[in-house]
Amino acid sequence: MAKARFRSDASEAVHSAASGLYRAKVIDKKTMREYDDLCIEKAPEFDAKEIARIRKGVNVSQGVFAVYLNTTVSTVRQWEQGDKKPSGIAARMLQLVEKNGLGIFG
Incomplete structure (x- = not known):
């Protein structure tokens, strides 16, 4: 946990x-x-536009973003279309990428 x-x-x-x-x-x-x-602090919530903004801010495709976040391209697409919301851990990962860029993945 x-x-x-x-x-x-x-x-x-x-x-x-x-x-x-x-x-x-x-x-x-x-x-x-x-x-x-x-x-306990709640995981942040991101809407579709914010997720797309974060991804575009680090200048990667949905496919590359999915690899970094250990998810599928389909999931990233669904997040960016507003069909699906990121889970707690995925929301935390998005929060880290928003704050620090992809460099946090070393």
Whole structure:
């Protein structure tokens, strides 16, 4: 499982304490989900135009972009047409490419 991205150091501490209480069966699963919602940063959402802008900004074809993001050309096309939304991990990858370019893939 990927490491959670917390909203702040304080959120991480609060979540850690809540996790301990959950493991000790002091709080229930519903309450733990509420702590997750409060403390863990959501994956970004990108619309079709933003995804196309990010890809064009790094000056690659849909095929090359798909290879970098470990997905298919069809998926990239569907994202850019608005037929499909990137999942959490794919959205994080898009966020990284938007911020750092393709150089992050070394």
